[in-house]
Each structure stands twice: as structure tokens, then as C-alpha cells.
Amino acid sequence: MKDDANTRTPHGKMDILKILTRGIPSGGRKPGQSTAPTANLPSAGNVAHPQLFHDEIPSKKGKKRKRAKKEGAGGEVAVDEDSDVSDIDYFATQREDGDEDQSKAAVIEEQASTTKKKRVKLMSEDDCRQILKSHRLKFTVLASRKEEAVEQEQPTKKRRKEKQDKDGKGEKKGKKDNHKKELYPQPLNTFSELQDLYGVPAKLVENLAEQGFKLPTEVQMGSLPLLLKPKKALTKTETDDLDVSKDLDFVAVAPTGSGKTITFLIPAITNAMRRLEKREGEATEKEHILETIVVAPTRELANQIVNEGRKLAMGTGVRIYSMQRGIQLGTEDVVEHQEEDEVDSDHSEGEEAGEGINDESDSDGDSSDGGKTPTTTNKKTSSRPQRTVQPDILVTTPKSLLNLLTSKSGIRRTLPTVTSLNLDEADVLLDPLFRKQTLSIWKSCTSPSLRLTFWSATMASNIESLVLKYTAKRSHPPPLLRLVVGLKDTAVPNITHKLIYTATEPGKLLALRQLLHPTSTEAEAHPLRPPFLIFTQTIPRATALHNELKYDIPAAAGGSSRIAVLHSSLSPRARAQIMTRFRSGEVWILITTDVLARGVDFAGVNGVVSYDVPSSAASYVHRAGRTGRAGREGGVAVTFYTKEDIPFVRSVANVIAASEKQAGDKGEKTVQKWLLDALPKVTKEDKRKLKVRGVEARRADTGKAKSAIGSKSGWERRRENNRKGAIEASKRRKREEKEGGAKKDTDGADNDDEFGGFDE
Numbered sequence: 001m002k003d004d005a006n007t008r009t010p011h012g013k014m015d016i017l018k019i020l021t022r023g024i025p026s027g028g029r030k031p032g033q034s035t036a037p038t039a040n041l042p043s044a045g046n047v048a049h050p051q052l053f054h055d056e057i058p059s060k061k062g063k064k065r066k067r068a069k070k071e072g073a074g075g076e077v078a079v080d081e082d083s084d085v086s087d088i089d090y091f092a093t094q095r096e097d098g099d100e101d102q103s104k105a106a107v108i109e110e111q112a113s114t115t116k117k118k119r120v121k122l123m124s125e126d127d128c129r130q131i132l133k134s135h136r137l138k139f140t141v142l143a144s145r146k147e148e149a150v151e152q153e154q155p156t157k158k159r160r161k162e163k164q165d166k167d168g169k170g171e172k173k174g175k176k177d178n179h180k181k182e183l184y185p186q187p188l189n190t191f192s193e194l195q196d197l198y199g200v201p202a203k204l205v206e207n208l209a210e211q212g213f214k215l216p217t218e219v220q221m222g223s224l225p226l227l228l229k230p231k232k233a234l235t236k237t238e239t240d241d242l243d244v245s246k247d248l249d250f251v252a253v254a255p256t257g258s259g260k261t262i263t264f265l266i267p268a269i270t271n272a273m274r275r276l277e278k279r280e281g282e283a284t285e286k287e288h289i290l291e292t293i294v295v296a297p298t299r300e301l302a303n304q305i306v307n308e309g310r311k312l313a314m315g316t317g318v319r320i321y322s323m324q325r326g327i328q329l330g331t332e333d334v335v336e337h338q339e340e341d342e343v344d345s346d347h348s349e350g351e352e353a354g355e356g357i358n359d360e361s362d363s364d365g366d367s368s369d370g371g372k373t374p375t376t377t378n379k380k381t382s383s384r385p386q387r388t389v390q391p392d393i394l395v396t397t398p399k400s401l402l403n404l405l406t407s408k409s410g411i412r413r414t415l416p417t418v419t420s421l422n423l424d425e426a427d428v429l430l431d432p433l434f435r436k437q438t439l440s441i442w443k444s445c446t447s448p449s450l451r452l453t454f455w456s457a458t459m460a461s462n463i464e465s466l467v468l469k470y471t472a473k474r475s476h477p478p479p480l481l482r483l484v485v486g487l488k489d490t491a492v493p494n495i496t497h498k499l500i501y502t503a504t505e506p507g508k509l510l511a512l513r514q515l516l517h518p519t520s521t522e523a524e525a526h527p528l529r530p531p532f533l534i535f536t537q538t539i540p541r542a543t544a545l546h547n548e549l550k551y552d553i554p555a556a557a558g559g560s561s562r563i564a565v566l567h568s569s570l571s572p573r574a575r576a577q578i579m580t581r582f583r584s585g586e587v588w589i590l591i592t593t594d595v596l597a598r599g600v601d602f603a604g605v606n607g608v609v610s611y612d613v614p615s616s617a618a619s620y621v622h623r624a625g626r627t628g629r630a631g632r633e634g635g636v637a638v639t640f641y642t643k644e645d646i647p648f649v650r651s652v653a654n655v656i657a658a659s660e661k662q663a664g665d666k667g668e669k670t671v672q673k674w675l676l677d678a679l680p681k682v683t684k685e686d687k688r689k690l691k692v693r694g695v696e697a698r699r700a701d702t703g704k705a706k707s708a709i710g711s712k713s714g715w716e717r718r719r720e721n722n723r724k725g726a727i728e729a730s731k732r733r734k735r736e737e738k739e740g741g742a743k744k745d746t747d748g749a750d751n752d753d754e755f756g757g758f759d760e
């Protein structure tokens, strides 16, 4: 970036107005204006090619050939890779210009004509192998469950004896199972194959095209055939050892921004549509049954999933709701049990009662269908006004649903109609702090045909072991398969990573300012263009940083309204409003904690700054993964570190090295070997401490804090809340009942009830 005179203020400082508006045509949006100005932003707009990996595959004659990016995996769909991504709205997920409409229409037409012209055939096993390899998709059987099924049919005594023998030998060695066997299922080459091969209704395929989705991403390519029709997706030899007559349990580990959300939504919507269509055929009224639950760790993510789902389900009649305060499920979906049994009733630990965006503040809107009549259907719960809904798909945070499933009077409710439970960001949901709640929901889904899917960009082996253990606990568990996209490296391959060292905390603030006021070569080396996110370790640090920076933007450029702070201590309403302002492009810089590190999709975020070093490799992956979504290139992730952070930078440096290795020869290398060798190895104990307490030097309570920005980690606050949780929840319930109405939505409410950054 040039240090040109035009960008200097009268004081000789670089003018943030000029810097921040670089690439934004003059006459850009005024504060408060809802639509973003068009901008030449590298990470914005519709993507021509959302796939990340296109390795060479050997040709039939043994020569290697480069897979052309313009080909679909099966070669059927031509995608214009050169289509311009300039002049695009920051977060343009729904575009309305004429060109876009035309291109959508073209995709729909193309898919329709492809369907007509071709009788789509399944691919040979060899071709499947090559395509999967080229896109770095690896499938493994984690448990065939054949043995379990046979065991369950044997008399109990014999079973117990065999189990003892096996345990004695060590389970892994004793198994003659096809444990960890690799599979090569049919990949999904084009979205039209969803209809042609896997029975997805035409309307849903049309809606995908309406979204501008031209090619399946790797995770979609690998997962959808298996999730929709496992028997068709696998070969006869493969199915000999697996019972695929029904659905599977499935673990998917795929990069951030690779489209996992629609991957679990498509089968859910398809199943609901099939059921609703059947009812239509019977000339009876459409019956909505809660069949699918999606659990996500934060309300922002839950609302986003609902939004994405509703776009896909448009015009299908399928109802998708987010679990909100004051919502009751229809009586068919919920069964009440008087007795207290092993299902946990102390879910209020660590979670505040009454989570969920309240109706007025839910900027994501509501479903267009019925079920809105206010009612007090459940006389056993509070006198709070209730609204009964009858969704086909319910998206929820753990606590929101648990509030409904258990009550203070000891009544436990189950969800017998749910046959599909999907955990998004599964590694967080199975982290010790959420595990109890997640398992409680799981136990409440009592259908014997319950199937589970687990989704994340990171999945530590201990979490996978838990999945293996818990999924095996049912009476007839289906096979458990795992898909890993990008093979095994924990990486964010399609963005630029930068590590910036400063000796001290004040130096770090200065360095951040230099990125915003680029008077130095720093900014030239690490250009940051709005919109971007800044992550801090704690809420007070986020707030303090916001106070520091908010007057940096001149009034003429929108002033302090361009910078906002979002964290879990804000009220749901305030959070929703900030999300809307950031999505619309009104806010350019969003300072936050790890509450936004997971899953949240801001299509056009150009940069992510880790002002405070992330607490783990996984944390870095998720933070950095807020940019470079859906294959977009040009995103930048900057990580600052000080002397105090040095012990913890190694895991970040490892992710960066793995990302750069995956990206191939392109671009410079951020982490040189000497740096990796020089960084100290961190003990397990230190890693644990980092997760629990964050970096000590940033904690105001240790007396070591070197700046005003410092305090307890989110993990600790949660722990404290855990202790106080039950008492507070009960007090609050009483208070609310007394008030007889909805909870006041005040800023600063202690909604510290969700994921705020504590992963392995």
C-alpha cells in the first residue's frame, strides 16, 4: 500500500477515512444506510468456484492431468471462473441485480436440460476413487456396528462373557471388524444429480440454484449421496459389511466456510418434503412433525442456520424454526414424563434461563407459515405467554431446548418423533462444558431410528472417541462413517496468514493502529480492508479495545458508528442489531470474543485480526475461517503476539504452516522452518491452563496485566456461572413469573450462556 500524500491528515497521520475507503467508490454508504456500496473487495460477492482442492489425478494411460477448474468434478457443468467478483456488496448472499438473476436462471435452465438430455449414471469405483482423491475426500468406517448388531441378538450371558474377553484383549485389537476401513462412495458431481440420483425434490434443487450455488463444495460432494441414499452411494462390496438399509451416523470434518450447513439441511428438508408429499397424496391435511433437530453453540449461528434453511425450503411447505423463548412445541412432538430419571435436570448450570432472541428483536425474521397463535398450552410450565409451533426442523442452542425439555417441577419431556439429530460445531457441543447439555438433548430423542450427524472444521481425537462411544449406546446403532475433507491437516488453506510480533501490550495496540493508519511498512505487508473482525481474549478486553479505537474513524467516514463490539454479555436484541449492521456493511470493524469464532458466516469479511492470541489450534482455525468463505480468495488473518504469548504461538504457527502447505506453491511462506523450530513446545498442562485462563498477562486479576485491556477468560466466567447457575435460574424464573411477562431486554444483561472460546 502506498504511503501517498492524499491519505495523510493535517497532523501527518494517515487518514483512516482514506484508508478504510480504499476500493470503495466515492459516494459510499452513509451511516445508517442499509445497503452497502459496491466495492472491489477481494473476499466479497458470489463465488465462481467454491471447491478448494483440485489435485492432479492420473489419466488412464498413467499420465497425470490437472483437473480443470472449469469442469465440475464429473465434467458436466462449466463454471465461468473468470466471472468478475468486483462491484459486489460486502455480504452479498442474495443479489438482486439483473446479471445475477440471469446467471441463476441460466443455472436452473442448464440443470434442467442436463437432466433431460442425460440419463445420469453412477460412476465406476475407480472413477469414484480418483475424483475423491482429487478433491481430498477421505471416508473411513469408524464403526461398522455389525458386531454390535449380532451381539444384541445373542443371549445376554454369552454377550457379557464375550465382552469381558474382548475388553481383556483390548477392543481395537480384538475386533475383526472393518474398523477404519476406507470407502469410496459416489461423489455428487452436480447439484442436478441430487434429483436424478438421490431423489431430492425438484423444488429444493431449484432453490439451490436460486441461491447461486453452481457446484457442490467438497463436503457436499462427499456427504450428500451417503446421507441421502447410502445404499446407492456405496458399492455392493462395501455394503456387504455395513448395514446401510437405513440412514447412517456420520461425522464430517471439513474446512471452515465449505458449506457444511446446507449439507445437513438438504437431507432434512428432503425428508420433510417427502413426508409432506405423502400426506398430500392421501388427501389429508399436511402434517408437520418435528423430525430433525440441529444444535449449534451460539444463537447467532442457530439463527443463521434457520435463515439458510428457510431460503432452501422456500415454497416447499417445510417449516424451520429456531428455538426461542416463549415457544412451545406441538403436543405430538413432546411427551411429558412425571418421574425424574437419569436425564439431567440441572441443565441450567452454566446457562442462563430464557435464552433465545425474543420475537421483536429477531432480525432473522420468522417463518411465513402458521403456528403463531399465542397460547398457554402447557399449564405445567410458567404463566409466561407461549406460542405453539409445529416445525419439521428445529434449530436450537443446547440451553434453549433444555429449558423446554425440563422444568422446575421435575417434569421431563422427550422428543419421540425426532429421527435426525445434527450437531453443528460438534467438538464444542461435546466439550466438557456443553457435554452434559448436549447429551441430555440426545437422550430426549427417544426414537429407535434416531440418526446422528456431527459437523465441524476441527475434531480432536478425544471427541471422536466420545462420538464412537455414545453412538454405540443405542439398541441397534447404524454404522458410523467419517468424512475428512482436506485429509488430516488442521488448516485454512485459501487465505493469507500473518504473524506479527510486538514486544509489549502497548506495542500491540500501536501495531494494530498501524494497520488502520498505515504509516509503516506493516500496513503495506498486511493490508486490511473493511469489513473485518477483531478477536480478543475476554469481554472486558473487547470493550476496552472498542473504546480505544472508536474515535479513530473520522466523522466524515461515519465515525464511531463504523466500529462495534459484540459479546455474550450484551442482550440478544443488541447482538442481533449489531449483526444486522455488520452484515449490511454499516459497521466496518467488529470487535468481538470467540462467541463469533464459530460457524458465523459473513460472506464478505476480508480480514480477521486475532488481537489476542487464540487459545488453541482449533480456535485459530475457526477465527481465521471467518474470512475466505466458500472458496473466496484474498482473505487475510493477522495474529498479534507478544513476549507472553510466545509459548502459545506454536500451535497457531503449525496451523499456518499446514495451511500454506495445503495451498501449495502459491504465495510466500509466513512460517519459516526456523521459526517453528525456535518456538517452544507447550506442555499439556500449559495448554489446559491457556484454555481455562487465557494468557495470564492479560488478566487484570493477576496483577500482571500490562494494559487496561485485561480480565478473566470466557471459560472462567462460564465456570463461575456454572456454580451460580441453578440458583440464579430459579430466582430468575420466580421473578419472571411474578412479573408475568417476558424478560426485560436490557443492554448488559448477563447472557454469558454460550460458547465463548474454550476448545482444545
Ligand SMILES: Nc1ncnc2c1ncn2[C@@H]1O[C@H](COP(=O)(O)OP(=O)(O)OP(=O)(O)O)[C@@H](O)[C@H]1O
Residues within 6 Å of the ligand: 047, 050, 093, 212, 213, 214, 215, 216, 217, 220, 254, 255, 256, 257, 258, 259, 260, 261, 262, 456, 457, 598, 599, 600, 601, 603, 625, 629, 630
Ligand atoms: N455449493 C456452494 N457454492 C457456493 N457457495 C456455497 C455453496 N455451499 C454453501 N455456500 C456458501 O458458503 C458459505 C459458507 O457456508 P457454511 O456457513 O455452511 O460453511 P461451514 O462449512 O458451515 O463453515 P464453518 O465451519 O465456519 O461453520 C455460505 O455463505 C453458504 O451460503
